[in-house]
Amino acid sequence: MLVREPLTQEEADQPPVDLAKAKQALKIHHDDDDGLICSWLWAAVEMADAALGRSLLPRHWVRRLDAFPGGRLLLMPDVQSVVAVRYIDRDGVDQLVPPENYSLIGQRVLEPLKSWPAGHSVRVGFIAAYCANSASVPDGIRNWLYVQAGTFDTTRQVISDKPFYTTTYLDRLLDGHRYESL
CATH class of the missing domain: 1.10.3230.30 (Phage gp6-like head-tail connector protein)
Incomplete structure (x- = not known):
């Protein structure tokens, strides 16, 4: 969502x-x-x-997922920056994925540089603007x-x-x- x-x-x-x-x-x-x-x-x-x-116009958006996908994560067009990638780990603790663990490709796709961590309630905050x-x-x-x-x-x-x-x-x-x- x-x-x-x-x-x-x-x-x-x-x-x-x-x-x-x-x-x-x-x-x-x-x-x-x-x-x-x-x-x-x-x-x-x-x-x-x-x-x-x-x-x-520049606005803050959040993409919410039940869990990380198997690979790339599709956002929306014209992403200017990723604010944060957060999830709940197996112990129920809110975690932040370090920015060095993913890359924004073509202002739309978030690609993990390693595999995504195991967890649920994924939230990707980003700024997008045409x-x-x-x-x-x-x-x-x-x-x-x-x-x-x-x-x-x-x-x-x-x-x-x-x-x-x-x-x-x-x-x-x-x-x-x-x-x-x-």
């Missing part, structure tokens, strides 16, 4: 893309909803992560994020008299950035 660690409050308070440009795209000219717009943008980033099959920061998000993806935030804005209520329009055609903006597994 792959789990994204929750944003810290400091991260959540910072928009994933330029807030002024997002507000301009949304035609919002006041600061009253800045926190709400930030949350819409982060929700849109999570939607983009799922649609792209990769982490758009874009180094919000300034490097490609224009097509940034525009897609703005449209998604705009959709949240126009459908604030669960029940609304406003028609709901799907944005399927806009998903084509993401096509060149999707990670297609083999």
